[in-house]
Amino acid sequence: MSDANVRPTKTVDLPMAIKRGETEIATLVLRKPHAGELRGVTLSNLLSSDIGSILTVLPRISEPPLTQQEASMLEPENLIVVAGEIVGFFLTETERAALELQATPQISIN
Numbered sequence: 001m002s003d004a005n006v007r008p009t010k011t012v013d014l015p016m017a018i019k020r021g022e023t024e025i026a027t028l029v030l031r032k033p034h035a036g037e038l039r040g041v042t043l044s045n046l047l048s049s050d051i052g053s054i055l056t057v058l059p060r061i062s063e064p065p066l067t068q069q070e071a072s073m074l075e076p077e078n079l080i081v082v083a084g085e086i087v088g089f090f091l092t093e094t095e096r097a098a099l100e101l102q103a104t105p106q107i108s109i110n
Contacts, residue, residue, distance in 0.1 A: 008032045010085045015077035018070055028082065029063040032089040037061055047090055049083045058082060 010030045017024040037060040038046070046053040058071045074082070088096070 007034070008089065010088065012081055012085050015081065016075045018066070018074070018078070020070070025064060025066075028066070030058075030082070030085050030089075031061045031063065033057055033061050033086075043090075047087055049087060051079070051083075054079070054083045054086060057086060061086075 009032070012028045012030060014026055014028065017026040019025075037057060041053045041056050042050075046057065055068070055071045059066045059068050062071075091099070
């Protein structure tokens, strides 16, 4: 695979591990989706963190690959973290910088 085909990834530490039999999944690697992995999803819904859209895309881009049932059974804390990372793949550098600035506590000295 050439460097041009390598997709950006994000490693996500899950607040609550996913149980898969005797195994616990505490970390997921999410890959920036290709167009085909977005089929059946409206981009505006995905970008607004629509749960159905997130749950459709997540099994397609996660490593280890989650099943549809595992995705549907995510704890809310995990869903929020995963959704934020998926949406983050679609942000420009300027949008990311603006969000980071908003998240930084602003201290005012009068």
